[in-house]
Amino acid sequence: MRNKEFILWFNELSIEDVPLVGGKNASLGEMYRELTKKGVKIPNGFAITAHAYQYLLKTAGVENEIKRALSGLDVKNMKQLAECGSKIREIIRKCEFPDDLHDAIVKAYAKLSKNYGSKNVDVAVRSSATAEDLPDASFAGQQETFLNITGEHSLIDACKNCFASLFTNRAIAYRAEKGFDHFKVYLSIGVQKMVRSDLACSGVMFTLDTETGFKNVVFITGSWGLGENVVQGAVNPDEYYIFKPTLKEGYKPILMKRVGEKEMKMVYTSDKSHPTKNILTSKEERESFVLDDDEILQMAKWGVIVEEHYSAKRKQWMPMDLEWAKDGKSGELFIVQARPETVQSAKARKKVQVIEDYKLKQKGTLIIAGKSVGSKIGQGRSNVIKNAKDIAVFKKGDVLVTDMTDPDWVPVMRIASAIVTNRGGRTCHAAIVSRELGIPCVVGTLNGTEKIKSGKNITVSCAEGEVGKVYDGLLKFEVQKVNLKEFPETKTKIMMNVGNPDEAFELSFIPNKGVGLAREEFIINEFVRIHPMALLNFSKMDSSVKAQIEQLTKGYKNKADFFVDKLAQGVSMITAAFWPNDVIVRMSDFKTNEYANLIGGKGFEPKEENPMIGWRGASRYYRPGYKDAFALECKALRKVREEFGLTNLKVMIPFCRTVDEGKKVLEVMEENGLKRGKNDLQVYVMCEIPSNVILADEFSKIFDGFSIGSNDLTQMTLGLDRDSEIVSDLFDERNAAVKSLVHYVIERAKKNHRKIGICGDAPSTYPEFAQFLVECGIDSISLSPDAVLRTTLKIAEMEKKLRIKKV
16 A cells, blocks of 8 residues: 555655655656656655654654653743754654665665666755645745765665654744644655756746736746755845746747846765855856856746646646756756745635735835845834844844844744845745745845844835835835725726836736836836947947946947847836736937936937937937937847737837928838837837827827827926926926817827827826826826826726716
8 A cells, every 4th residue: 555655756656645745745756757758857766755754753652752742832932942842853863763664765765876877876855744835834944955965874864854854943833833733744755866956056936926926927046056045045046037928939038137146055065964065156156147048948938837737737826836956967957846836826816806005105214225025014123133043032023134044033033023134035935934924024135134233123115126125213104905806997098107127017916907108218227227329339438437337247248238138128027017918118218418327328428408308219219329229229129029929018209209200210110120010019109299299190190109298298388397496386287288289189199090098197196187188088098006096096987977978
């Protein structure tokens, strides 16, 4: 009978065998048996069963001794918990393996070694609890893993330590919290061929965005050496986002790549008592990506295969949390672990219909920043603890500040108001546990334990996008909750203005019909920072500018490619977030004084008395001073559409003064592979100059639609500089002249069967202006994200009035 076997090989297991071999081993068996035939590579191995664990304890006669140790335990008492856990682990370590169990393990190890052409193959020895990796509970990290184990004696010792690790402090506390009986959770052990990632790289892969639960991406993190550093958060790893829908169609949609610091790597040693150690990485390793594009795409494809297999098996969406490794000898990639993702998928299963939007109401003094985990705000007294043995001093509601966390820290993480770490990426232990607990966490601050002093009131904000911030003091903040079940559907398309790619996934959950304005300027300013003409003329730049460019463009021989890649990545993150809805990307609309502020920009920009009405928008795209740079913009958007497959991207031309100018721009776009109409490419024009309104019929002949820019249209109509404080009191989009032009252009666009929307600030600022637009019959209204909810209610109210009026 299988339930009485000591050893079961991976090819004998399926996901249904969790009671026999635990979640990790059942999953490895499922993948090895079912997915290797689909090309997914899994190192072979075997499971020492839960029956073997029970047999060991029964034969040794220690069950009652363990029960006595657990009797009366208060898991919230850190000292008592530590003493109890230590006592039970020592009881299990002293158990002698019965001969039949010992022989079965040694025999299986010999067979595995022979299969790999070795006398004593290196193996990973991993714990696998029978209650782990359930959809609503993650036992990840509760028990121990031992790497680079060689020889039967070392294997038996590692197995003893694995069995004992069922009673680590954090595992005892976690089971108590989740209501699991300590004696109904058993331990199996996975013995798996080691991948020589000490000579290459390894990491973690999720088949969703871990921060937001956005379903359409694979998120991969990686670092040099063995994968424990990434899992434990000991390093700040590389990060890669890949878009699933077009990946499956054969495109190469690597939306974003970020190089991590990767300060150290874990490698093997020849010391059997300490089989691994950390060493510092080289400058080249720190500045290089651990995976090339083909490897990133291969990993992502495997992630999709695994997710689809488990989803079909469970008959529900089952996003996955996988560990991967690259063998430095063979160059092959492998999946070495897989488990269901438990935090975001649990929210999806509960069909959460309430959006919580956290917003700071005060400005504060920034102490330090890192990567945000989640989107909440937490605050309390800072408690800087550098070693887990000192966690007894931690009080409920404190902010935990430490170098990094591992499962030993979980008892205090549960009672923290927020967490800040020096090291780790968004798939590290601190990040995973924080998400599960629903508390804000800022990882990778580098020196948070030095900058933040213990005993100070601080505010930890993860509500400001990708960057998590720690402020001095207890700042005021608010939480807005919206029940989506009660949110109205409108005939008018409600779109959003989105500039920051790092916020796009989160913003996509706000009810919307796409993006009416994605500004290139934010991406260029934040992600590129270099004037495109300086990149094109790099060899002619002076030494100080060259040094700045070199610092930002490491790894790029052709400096112009840096501009294309960064712009394409930023645009694609927004476009993917709102796919398949339209995302209208406005080509760059910096003014000359703003372009001059980019690195190397001063040498390419004239000094104008009034840049607001000078050389900006469309007039730059076909003139010699910028035409070559505009070609780079076209190349980036073409990459998003053709290489990434994101054809929901539409293009918009800003500040187009004349019809002839519009034709010139379209000609230059076509020269650079962006032909209007090809592959359903639509090109819109901003309506922000009176000439766009007056000649709306003519502009309709060359463009697919209009988007009203209420800021510039007001400026041009009223003849005032909106940058001037002196006449700022006259600036009002609700002026009758402005509204008359808006009404007229909507009417002309409708007559010419052209789409027309608005992306200016007016409807976000003034709900009554949004209602006026509805009365005019506008197709879409694009709002700032913070205005979507309240303004949509006003739009629905007006649409209802108009329906009643018609009746």
